Amino acid sequence: MQVSLRLDSDCLRAFHLLLLRRLAALANVEVSVDARPRGSGVPGSIAALFQLETVIHGLPADGLAKRLPLSALAPYRTQPRAAPDLVLDLCGDARQEATRVWRVTYDGAAGEAALLASILDGRTPLARVEENGAVVAEGRLGTEYGGIALAAFQDMLARTASLILAAVTGAARGALPVLPEPDDRPAPSLPSAGKLGVRAGKALARRIVQKIYHLCYNAPHWKVGWRETDGRDLFDLRAHPASGWQELPDDGSRFYADPFPILYQGQVTLFVEDYIHRLGRAIISAVPFGPSGPIGRPEPVLDLPYHLSYPFVFERDGEVWMVPESCANRTVDLYRATAFPGGWVKEATLLSDIVASDATLVEHGGMWWLFATVRDGEGTARDGGGAFSDELHLWSAPDFRGPWTPHPKNPVLIDIASARPAGRMVERDGQLLRPVQDCRRSYGGALGIARVTHLDLNGMDQLVETILTPGALWSGRKLHTLNEAGGLEFIDGSAIAPRWKQKRRP
Structure with missing residues (x-):
């Protein structure tokens, strides 16, 4: 399958290279890049906010949001061998064409400016892969770093890559669970440079208050x-x-x-x-x-x-077993109690080389199931993580x-x-x-x-x-x-x- 990734070259980021690498690794998929300026970039004030947050919060400067020169796309074809079977539009290009086009939207609008607008508005973005208005896949994107726009942006870019990859492989679901709390607020828009300056000032003040709070209180507790x-x-x-x-x-x-x-x-x-x-x-x-x-x-x-947490304990075969969360060790391990409630010995490593949270086991339908959230779509943290x-x-x-x-x-x-x-x-x-x-x-x-x-x-x-x-x-x-x-x-x-x-x- 010929897949063309449509980008705005003015907004080329490390996220795009991550997505290209993952798509190119799929069997029977050949990837090309259509990158040209389309005027869908974000204001320079956003970059200034990111720089300030990098200093205030000690964030790495080489994450998925890092801006890259167009030359970074050199390893990838700029022209497909034949007409692409599928165009993945990440910039919201409005052109009409015969080729199948999947557009990525956030709260109904396309492009990274729409994602940033949702983040700056404090929203949980609803990301969708759409074809002619029909939903191919969707997900509610999240972060553990609310209030830090750059960290949230990088987490949600990583999860966008997971969503797109799942849609291409046919693994993605077309609809999310309906929640008891409907969110019908209007789609957000990017704030002005002045408002971003105010936000940056508040972020600095909030960081100072956090430092003082942590001197006086144990947090989190x-x-x-x-x-x-x-x-x-x-x-x-x-x-x-x-x-x-x-x-x-x-x-x-x-x-x-x-x-x-x-x-x-x-x-x-x-x-x-x-x-x-x-x-x-x-x-x-x-x-x-x-x-x-x-x-x-x-x-x-x-x-x-x-670090250990989430001590999932259960009884089976007359003995007590535990699967504690050990994502800091990049494993999911099974322990058995030899002197209950202590004497725990490791019986097996169930999963390895994975950042998995809160592994939960259940026996259902004649087999065992293990549920866990994973930090990125490949099961490892090598490519940038996410929430x-x-x-x-x-x-x-x-x-x-x-x-x-x-x-x-x-x-x-x-x-x-x-x-x-x-x-x-x-x-x-x-x-x-x-x-x-x-x-x-x-x-x-x-x-x-x-x-x-x-x-x-x-x-x-x-x-x-x-x-x-x-x-x-x-x-x-x-x-x-x-x-x-x-x-x-x-x-x-x-x-x-x-x-x-x-x-x-x-």
């Missing part, structure tokens, strides 16, 4: 909430319980997050991410629970040289030990509002209910409950039925994990932790 379900959990209630939540106490020098309880040998034991502020990384700790709450405090059970929370990949296996096979339609979903796992899946009325993270406003900002309506080797579909947000009944500023065991239910969210109030732990 999460906390775990728990309650007795009395027979009805959040999957039933779809709202915070009227009784509210009790909190798992911490000493301020560390926080607890990602609560995973398990009922084993008649005892509920809670596993948590135990983040130690002075180390800047987390270990896995555990604490037994009774009807009145924790029996003691969480004690370390798994400590490795890299951690908006691209869902699946793997299947005959046994939880493996071997695990990537889903042929990966990524099965690009959606910052419902891709990232948020706890164990449960089965109700023969269907899977899946806790998901809604990160549209910020990482871990809200908790969604999605019903998986289709899951097999042909794809995965889900319906987001409920979105739970923090409020009067949960004082945390965020909400991003949900798990239950033995009649006890757990959530987590962020908290304010003054440094002067933290207690010294022996």
